[in-house]
Amino acid sequence: MQTTPQSQKTALVPGSLRRVHHIALNVKNMQASRHFYGNILGLHELTGDEVPETLVDLVAKGKVANFVTPDGTILDLFWEPELTPPNPDPTQQFTRANHLAFDIDPQLFDTAVEVLKQHQIQIDHGPVTRPTGRGIYFYDPDGFLVEIRCNPL
The missing domain is CATH 3.10.180.10 (2,3-Dihydroxybiphenyl 1,2-Dioxygenase, domain 1)
Structure with missing residues (x-):
């Protein structure tokens, strides 16, 4: 049987993925979430030149906030004011995360x-x-x- 490039199974070699680059969460109340992740959990909020170039406009408009964990993982908060949880009872877990x-x-x-x-x-x-x-x-x-x-x- 002859294999073609389309029929060959491929995968990344273990170790190819280096680390988690960022995690993005949708938030309903940006002010409350910035306070929670920055002031309560103590994560550093990116400001000024620290903000990724692709997000500068959204950060300036208050639609995104970026935090960095001590290991360098970025936590992006995206403001979604109409966001409703999958279930108003927080003990009912989200479907994927x-x-x-x-x-x-x-x-x-x-x-x-x-x-x-x-x-x-x-x-x-x-x-x-x-x-x-x-x-x-x-x-x-x-x-x-x-x-x-x-x-x-």
Whole structure:
């Protein structure tokens, strides 16, 4: 049997994908989401020359905000004022995405839990302790499930 280029199966070689470049979330209330990701979770918001060239106009119009995680992953927030969740009950998970998890130093985990409580962030469950570490699950202003987790001590 002769194979043609169209019938050959191809795949990227393991290791070809280097890292997650960015994660994009739709948000209903940009101000609340910027406060949540920037002031409560402490992510750095990109401003000025840090903003990707392709998003400068949207950022200037208040339609996009960009944050960067300590490992360099960009979190893009896209303002969708008419956004309605798939289900108004945040405990009913989104159909495709389960949650966004941030890693923290185990020595800072309890501090993170206290910060969430002080800001009256809605906790889904936790803190939980597992063989893989500790975690707490909570909701962002749009009802998206977020986790802060750490490795075991």
